[in-house]
Amino acid sequence: MNYDLNKLSEQQKKTSTYAALQSLLKLIAHERNNLLIAMVFILMNSTINLLGPFLIGHTIDTYIQYKQYHGVLVFSGILLGMYLIGLCTSYFQTKLMGSVGQRLLFTLRNAIFNKLQQLPVAFFNANKAGDLISRVNNDTDKLNTFFSQSLMQFIGSIAIMVGAGIFLLLINIKLGAAALIPGVLILLFTQLVSPWVKRRNATNLKSVGGMSAEIQESLNNFRVIIAFNRRDYFRKRFSEANQDNYNTAIGAGLANNLLLPVYSLFSSFGTLIVLAYGIYLISAGQFTIGLLVSYLAYVTNFYNPLRQLASLWTSFQVAMAGWDRIAQILSLEADLPIIANSPAEASTALVEFKNVKFGYHDGTEILHNVSLTLERGKTYAFVGPTGGGKTTTASLIARLYDPTSGVVLLDGKDIRTYQPEERAQKVGFILQEPFLFTGTVKDNILYGNPQYQNYSNQQLEVVIKEANLESLLTIFESGLETRVTSGGDSISLGQKQLIAFMRAVLRNPEVLILDEATANIDTVTEQLLGDILNKLSANTTRIIIMPTA
Numbered sequence: 086m087n088y089d090l091n092k093l094s095e096q097q098k099k100t101s102t103y104a105a106l107q108s109l110l111k112l113i114a115h116e117r118n119n120l121l122i123a124m125v126f127i128l129m130n131s132t133i134n135l136l137g138p139f140l141i142g143h144t145i146d147t148y149i150q151y152k153q154y155h156g157v158l159v160f161s162g163i164l165l166g167m168y169l170i171g172l173c174t175s176y177f178q179t180k181l182m183g184s185v186g187q188r189l190l191f192t193l194r195n196a197i198f199n200k201l202q203q204l205p206v207a208f209f210n211a212n213k214a215g216d217l218i219s220r221v222n223n224d225t226d227k228l229n230t231f232f233s234q235s236l237m238q239f240i241g242s243i244a245i246m247v248g249a250g251i252f253l254l255l256i257n258i259k260l261g262a263a264a265l266i267p268g269v270l271i272l273l274f275t276q277l278v279s280p281w282v283k284r285r286n287a288t289n290l291k292s293v294g295g296m297s298a299e300i301q302e303s304l305n306n307f308r309v310i311i312a313f314n315r316r317d318y319f320r321k322r323f324s325e326a327n328q329d330n331y332n333t334a335i336g337a338g339l340a341n342n343l344l345l346p347v348y349s350l351f352s353s354f355g356t357l358i359v360l361a362y363g364i365y366l367i368s369a370g371q372f373t374i375g376l377l378v379s380y381l382a383y384v385t386n387f388y389n390p391l392r393q394l395a396s397l398w399t400s401f402q403v404a405m406a407g408w409d410r411i412a413q414i415l416s417l418e419a420d421l422p423i424i425a426n427s428p429a430e431a432s433t434a435l436v437e438f439k440n441v442k443f444g445y446h447d448g449t450e451i452l453h454n455v456s457l458t459l460e461r462g463k464t465y466a467f468v469g470p471t472g473g474g475k476t477t478t479a480s481l482i483a484r485l486y487d488p489t490s491g492v493v494l495l496d497g498k499d500i501r502t503y504q505p506e507e508r509a510q511k512v513g514f515i516l517q518e519p520f521l522f523t524g525t526v527k528d529n530i531l532y533g534n535p536q537y538q539n540y541s542n543q544q545l546e547v548v549i550k551e552a553n554l555e556s557l558l559t560i561f562e563s564g565l566e567t568r569v570t571s572g573g574d575s576i577s578l579g580q581k582q583l584i585a586f587m588r589a590v591l592r593n594p595e596v597l598i599l600d601e602a603t604a605n606i607d608t609v610t611e612q613l614l615g616d617i618l619n620k621l622s623a624n625t626t627r628i629i630i631m632p633t634a
């Protein structure tokens with residue numbers, strides 16, 4: 086399965102705006118009531134906006150022309166009341182949609198993060214952390230902006246436009262049809278340029294992700310950069326990423342700003358048509374001045390929201406481009422499914438490889454038809470040259486990947502039949518570069534170990550003593566409470582490896598894999614580790630990975 090999100094977006098057939106919107110709406114189905122209430126508010130607001138010009142026209146023709154000021158006062162009061170109601174509905178609608186947007190942001194970020202937790206190692210090999218962070222932070226925020234600020238304006242503008250269009254046609258069908266022609270042309274133009282606008286925005290979001298990945302990489306490797314005095318190299322790379330982002334942002338800005346002037350031009354045409362044709366009709370005695378005033382207000386009511394729609398449509402295209410990038414992650418499925426047990430594969434060995442072939446996603450085969458058997462309680466060494474495939478073999482025992490063909494058996498059963506918790510319990514893997522979390526030594530050695538989670542320091546020290554790990558703990562200045570930062574920069578690499586060692590041994594796994602795990606440890610401590618390994622349960626199989634001497 087291809088997990089490279091950027092390649093995936095190139096291969097994927099372009100989703101239509103409608104299909105993208107449908108899949109997004111499914112995600113916010115539980116907000117249906119709030120959306121409906123907000124929509125009622127916005128429609129009330131639109132109705133008020135539409136009735137305003139009609140009442141003004143009526144007041145001019147019925148009262149102002151005949152100097153009946155009482156009627157003028159009454160209708161002024163009605164208008165004032167209507168506008169106050171409009172103010173309230175607008176306020177509540179904005180408040181409601183603001184919270185819908187925040188909840189959507191919350192739901193989306195949780196959904197993406199949960200999905201990231203389910204995806205296999207191959208996914209993280211194929212994608213840069215910076216780009217993923219940008220998708221979780223930046224792209225979700227584009228959707229929030231659209232939902233909290235633009236969606237209801239969007240619906241409101243459409244409602245006013247449609248209403249104004251109907252009024253224009255009802256009052257005078259010929260004048261209405263003439264006034265609406267530029268509007269129809271604008272809609273055709275929008276339909277034509279929308280895919281291009283969305284593409285420009287998608288390219289921009291991609292380059293924001295690329296820049297974020299660049300920053301992340303240089304921050305992670307700052308020591309190497311400084312030691313090799315290669316700040317200029319990363320400066321150049323960052324400058325290129327920044328330049329790319331600048332170019333794509335200009336491109337997106339150009340696309341996003343194209344609609345507004347075109348809309349303005351066409352709406353001016355609409356007004357001009359009505360003025361010219363309307364004056365002609367008045368002179369021919371077929372229209373009144375009051376009606377023309379109303380009419381011009383409806384033309385404005387038709388074209389102003391249309392102009393607003395230009396920028397809202399852009400915000401919509403940006404949100405949809407962001408949603409595509411989010412949906413790409415959400416649609417991925419882990420390709421390490423749990424399968425039903427097949428008794429035919431039964432084996433008495435603790436670990437067995439049967440004709441295993443494996444290659445990473447670039448297609449090169451790394452393991453060529455490997456068959457091996459590892460017995461319970463024995464110690465094995467995987468020795469070989471750099472890049473020979475030792476870590477890869479161990480990764481298959483921990484099921485970080487599945488073989489391309491052949492089968493891996495763990496404790497007599499196909500490894501694919503195990504639930505992740507059970508498999509992780511059976512296999513302890515100390516990686517070449519152990520990862521530590523910010524917290525204490527205690528937090529780190531209890532990571533992934535529910536058994537001792539609620540133990541006090543004293544209780545845990547007893548367990549550590551029983552596991553013969555006591556001598557390792559004394560290496561840390563404040564014992565279990567020694568502070569460790571993420572990435573473990575506050576302690577040495579050897580100390581990191583010791584924490585990873587204690588973490589793995591305390592889980593009492595049936596297979597313990599040490600991937601060059603003592604490379605940074607002095608010979609005295611290495612001897613200690615050897616003793617600890619010898620005292621492990623008689624059933625534990627040890628795999629020690631080391632390079633060819």
Ligand SMILES: Nc1ncnc2c1ncn2[C@@H]1O[C@H](COP(=O)(O)OP(=O)(O)OP(=O)(O)O)[C@@H](O)[C@H]1O
Pocket residue numbers: 210445446447451469470471472473474475476477478632
């Ligand atoms: N994530 C990956 N994606 C693609 N190729 C990989 C990946 N990890 C390892 N390889 C390739 O697989 C081959 C075997 O690598 P592996 O890490 O298993 O070797 P190793 O014997 O453990 O080496 P070392 O002693 O350096 O740790 C190498 O050619 C390496 O380039």
